[in-house]
Amino acid sequence: QRLAILSNSRAASTHHIVPFLDKSMAPAIAAKPLLSDLVAQSRQVPSSHIRAVGDRPDLANVDHESGAGIPLIDLKHLDGPGRRGVVEAIGAACENDGFFMVTNHGIPEAVVEGMLRVAREFFHLPESERLKCYSDDPKKAIRLSTSFNVRTEKVSNWRDFLRLHCYPLESFVDQWPSNPPAFR
Secondary structure, three states, X not given: OOEXXXXXXXXXXXXXXXXOOOHHHOOOOOOOOOHHHHHHXXXXXXXHHXXXXXXXXXXXXXXXXXXXXXXXXXXXXXXXXXXXXXXXXXHHHHHHOOEEEEEOOOOOHHHHHHHHHHHHHHHOOOHHHHHHHEOOOOOOOEEEEEOOOOOOOOOOOOOEEEEEOOOOHHHHHHXXXXXXXXXX
């Protein structure tokens, strides 16, 4: 089982690809705070999510041959003599890529599967239930939102997310969604 980790150090430079040539081709859609609800109204990309052509990744110049990809870090030696190497690999991944995947993390597969199941259940709740957690305040520890900072971004990123602070757990778990019931 692999888990993906996103570092905040380079998250703001992430680009997303959308299938329109310019904003004039995009439909006007009534405002919805979450992308999943916005696109449910239309089969087209909302204009709020379309980047100018010059701001899009240049896929013609992407290196597909070098084998470079998401760094994969084995945590097997984190608590032993190989600790320094693991920590250095994590640091390099955060500095160079902004994210990485880990193996041998010690989290039982059943726990990971349960977390994914409950997350799917949460994102399939009715809009009114999910919006109880919505906030456009990027400083909130617990919030459902879209993009990185909808207050300041000119073009939104293609995602919805539920941010949960969880350490120490007892300081945050009472703020987590109560629906679905298995969430907490």
